[in-house]
Amino acid sequence: MSFFGKNIKKIRSVKGLSQQAFADIFSLKRGTLGAYEEKRSEPKIDTIIKVANYFSISIDDILTKNITVNQLLSFNEIITTDINQVVKASxxxxxxxxxxxxxxxxxxxxxxxxxxxxxxxxxxxxxxxxxxxxxxxxxxxxxxxxxxxxxxxxxxxxxxxxxxxxxxxxxxxxxxxxxxxxxxxxxxxxxxxxxxxxxxxxxxxxxxxxxxxxxxxxxLKQYPKFNSKLENQLNQLNTELKRLSLK
Missing domain, CATH: 2.10.109.10 (Umud Fragment, subunit A)
Known part of the structure; x- marks a missing residue:
């Protein structure tokens, strides 16, 4: 038996997808997806290719390896739990x-x-x-x-x-x-x-x-001034309006 069922269950968990949501992406029935995850059935090759391509995972990895959570997150160019990858991405x-x-x-x-x-x-x-x-x-x-x-x-x-x-x-x-x-x-x-x-x-x-x-x-090397010219002008205008209202 391949690692496909175990890996797609882990993908769903990491991506926050229900069985139905995952199945809908690949035009599968929820029951069929459940059978894959429970290792009661193996998918057709075209389904394997679609899933692997969608999540940027090699076919070899999704079939023969127990993909880790860190690996799955690193396929996303922004989200990762590896601090070295965070620095590299940012x-x-x-x-x-x-x-x-x-x-x-x-x-x-x-x-x-x-x-x-x-x-x-x-x-x-x-x-x-x-x-x-x-x-x-x-x-x-x-x-x-x-x-x-x-x-x-x-x-x-x-x-x-x-x-x-x-x-x-x-x-x-x-x-x-x-x-x-x-x-x-x-x-x-x-x-x-x-x-x-x-x-x-x-x-x-x-x-x-x-x-x-x-x-x-x-x-900036020095601490910036946050007061804008417009703000200064508005403050001056408010001061002038107050002065005029007192007359």
Whole structure:
């Protein structure tokens, strides 16, 4: 006798499925499923294939091995009881540029367009495009004491200019320099803006060799200020309304 009946009973338990719910998925009768689980009957090969494929289990495993609960949970890419798998599923190793290795990365990337020269930093992020982590090294993206400060880490997804919109914060590699700016364009080229009012825009003509990483995540070194500009404006408005009502 195969392990099929015992394994599907365990699958049902782990997935929280009744016999009827499980049977319905594979167009089986509940009694037929019960016969499999009680080892009174063996399934047809097409049923074995359907169940194995549905739960991403090899046919050999479902027929010849006593599948453990941890194995069943690990077939789900998110839920697992193995702490090592939890860490692996929740974190991504990201190439990391800082003040010490930025020149080496720039020189290497110009010819290889790879991240192989970079160390990796593990962060709780996911993305659909290659990621690059970059340490903020100046105050150019600070306005009214808010923004990106030295030591903050931004994580950007590799992208092209056509997929960017005005105002996107991007890490940019151009003219042998890696920097962070706010994306904009003119008729003649890219118009990359700092948030700091005293820092002039960087203008780069179209046709220049340039690479963009759209910033999707930010990890702050300092404790953030949670009061928004809108909240401050509303507070000022409320104060003014109270003052007027007293007149």
């Amino acid at each position: 974190f991504t190793d990201i190439p990391f540029v800082n003040s010490l290795n930025s020149k080496m990365f720039i020189d290497d990337f110009k010819t290889t367009e790879s991240y192989q020269s970079l160390p990796l930093i593990r962060m709780p992020v996911t993305a659909n495009a290659p990621l690059l982590a970059f340490t903020v090294q100046d105050l150019f993206m600070v306005s009214n004491e808010e923004g990106l400060f030295p030591g903050d880490v931004v994580v950007g997804e590799s992208t092209i200019a056509d997929d960017l919109i005005k105002g996107d914060v991007v890490t940019v590699l151009a003219n042998d320099t890696l920097f962070i700016r706010r994306y904009n364009t003119t008729d003649t080229g890219y118009h990359l803006l700092a948030d700091h009012i005293n820092i002039a825009p960087i203008n780069i003509p179209y046709g220049t060799d340039i690479h963009f990483w759209k910033v999707s995540y930010v990890f």
